[in-house]
Amino acid sequence: MDNAPVLVIGATGKTGRRVTARLREQGIEVRAASRSGEVRFDWADPDTWQPALEGVSGVYIVPLDAPPSRTPALVEAAVAAGVSRLVLLSARGVDVPGYFGADTTASELHLAGERAVRESGVDWTILRPSWFAQNFSEGDFRDAIVAGELALPAGEGRAAFVDTEDIAAVAVAALTGDGHAGRTYELTGPRAVGLAELLGEIGRVAGIETGYVPVGETDFQDALVAEGVSPEEAKLWSDAMHAIRTSGDAVVADGVRRALGREPRDIADVVRDEDARGAWKQ
Numbered sequence: 001m002d003n004a005p006v007l008v009i010g011a012t013g014k015t016g017r018r019v020t021a022r023l024r025e026q027g028i029e030v031r032a033a034s035r036s037g038e039v040r041f042d043w044a045d046p047d048t049w050q051p052a053l054e055g056v057s058g059v060y061i062v063p064l065d066a067p068p069s070r071t072p073a074l075v076e077a078a079v080a081a082g083v084s085r086l087v088l089l090s091a092r093g094v095d096v097p098g099y100f101g102a103d104t105t106a107s108e109l110h111l112a113g114e115r116a117v118r119e120s121g122v123d124w125t126i127l128r129p130s131w132f133a134q135n136f137s138e139g140d141f142r143d144a145i146v147a148g149e150l151a152l153p154a155g156e157g158r159a160a161f162v163d164t165e166d167i168a169a170v171a172v173a174a175l176t177g178d179g180h181a182g183r184t185y186e187l188t189g190p191r192a193v194g195l196a197e198l199l200g201e202i203g204r205v206a207g208i209e210t211g212y213v214p215v216g217e218t219d220f221q222d223a224l225v226a227e228g229v230s231p232e233e234a235k236l237w238s239d240a241m242h243a244i245r246t247s248g249d250a251v252v253a254d255g256v257r258r259a260l261g262r263e264p265r266d267i268a269d270v271v272r273d274e275d276a277r278g279a280w281k282q
Helices: 016-024 044-055 071-080 105-118 140-147 164-176 193-206 217-226 231-240 255-260 268-274
Strands: 006-009 030-034 059-060 085-089 123-129 148-153 181-186 213-214
Touching: 006 016, 006 044, 016 164, 016 255, 044 071, 044 105, 059 071, 059 164, 071 105, 071 255, 085 105, 085 164, 105 123, 105 231, 140 148, 148 193, 148 217, 164 181, 164 255, 181 255, 193 213, 193 268, 217 231
Parallel strands: 006 030, 006 059, 059 085, 085 123, 123 181, 148 213
Antiparallel strands: none
16 A cells, blocks of 8 residues: 555645645645546545545545534545545634634534544544635635725734645645654644734735725624525634634644644745735736
8 A cells, every 4th residue: 555545635625736736746646536626526425435535545634614524434434445544634723612602513523523533543643724824815815805805703813824835734744754643733824913914915915905804793794695605604704713803823833843843834925925826916
């Protein structure tokens, strides 16, 4: 199994595609799996799991965010297929009461996945990242920033936003190297910033007029629903802001240094590099 491929679930996502690229740069065969990727994998269709798992040595798991957690069933299938190494993308604060607000759904989903990999009987590593820095250069947040205004229910809170390239680097180290089995890494950037500061930096570097507007949770959810988002998903997004709103994600962790022997990348460097690739070009 030394030359067996590695399965990357969620290979088209923010971390998955970076994990895929880094593995391939090292000459490692990758099964890039998603609903529409090179290898079909659908969390809602267990019939797609076994073909993706067959013959692989390790799996990078980006779990489904919607309940119930399907990660335990996948872990069971992976172990039965002979997989020897699991790396799970979890979330920061999942074991801290109230970290995501009053609703415990997000914590329960992630904790169920963590328990499954810990009890799997194979080598495992858990990644608990803070908010992704690239949430502001990819997807809906990016579009709002380019339009001139990002309205979020995050108040004046701060977060140590983590570069998804750092997450990918830790994931690849855990999938391919020694010394990471049985470890849980909390991953953050080297300092915390507020959203007004972050949007100001993006505007300065990208040469655009943009800014952060704090809004109430109800107003935020209503706006998402008006755009076609389900009320349940809108609430999940609002709850996800709780860690920023309360500055729960402001505490800097040492996971990147523990895993890679270097400091995490600063948010200013991430903004510079994202701009260089044209992230905020209109």
